[in-house]
Amino acid sequence: MGSPKIETSETGDQKPVSEGPVERLCCLLSEVALFVMVAVVAVDILTRTLLNYSFEISDEVAGYMLVGLAFFSLAVTQVNDGFHRVGFLQDLLSQRARLISRVVFDVVTLIFVGILLWIFAKYGMASWRSGAVAPTRLMTPLWIAQLPMSLGLVAFALAILRTVIVSLRRLGSLKHGAGDHHGR
Numbered sequence: 001m002g003s004p005k006i007e008t009s010e011t012g013d014q015k016p017v018s019e020g021p022v023e024r025l026c027c028l029l030s031e032v033a034l035f036v037m038v039a040v041v042a043v044d045i046l047t048r049t050l051l052n053y054s055f056e057i058s059d060e061v062a063g064y065m066l067v068g069l070a071f072f073s074l075a076v077t078q079v080n081d082g083f084h085r086v087g088f089l090q091d092l093l094s095q096r097a098r099l100i101s102r103v104v105f106d107v108v109t110l111i112f113v114g115i116l117l118w119i120f121a122k123y124g125m126a127s128w129r130s131g132a133v134a135p136t137r138l139m140t141p142l143w144i145a146q147l148p149m150s151l152g153l154v155a156f157a158l159a160i161l162r163t164v165i166v167s168l169r170r171l172g173s174l175k176h177g178a179g180d181h182h183g184r
Contacts, residue, residue: 037065071152
């Protein structure tokens with residue numbers, strides 16, 4: 001697992017920022033979800049091929065695992081600086097401007113994550129109160145299927161906050177005028 005990188009103003013070298021316990025837990029949950037997804041699909045393929053029988057749950061379970069994997073991986077991707085950036089535009093900016101750009105983008109992202117979290121939590125609570133279940137053989141309570149979305153977004157919001165704090169500290173540590181050169 002890599003660590004997020006913040007450039008130093010003088011050399012352009014990368015300064016690693018360690019992952020926190022939330023990101024490590026999310027990474028573990030993502031790994032477990034991937035393993036379960038592959039295992040369930042593999043078992044279903046084997047039983048269909050060898051026994052001409054299907055448990056008829058592999059699509060449902062794999063779907064739930066995919067959702068968990070997607071949402072829990074957001075925090076890990078954020079702290080490892082794994083999201084795409086428009087590099088050619090960032091390269092034109094000074095170190096200070098790159099950090100400001102990152103903070104602004106992360107704050108806007110945090111606002112949207114907050115809105116999504118509110119919506120997902122609202123629907124999860126409604127599913128909990130109503131006792132709604134999936135219309136499938138497993139009859140999974142919908143709040144269980146929706147829970148990884150909300151938990152993943154909470155972890156993502158915490159990871160964004162960590163990134164913003166690191167960027168602001170780095171911005172504050174730049175001497176006035178330092179890092180105002182363009183390019184890397």
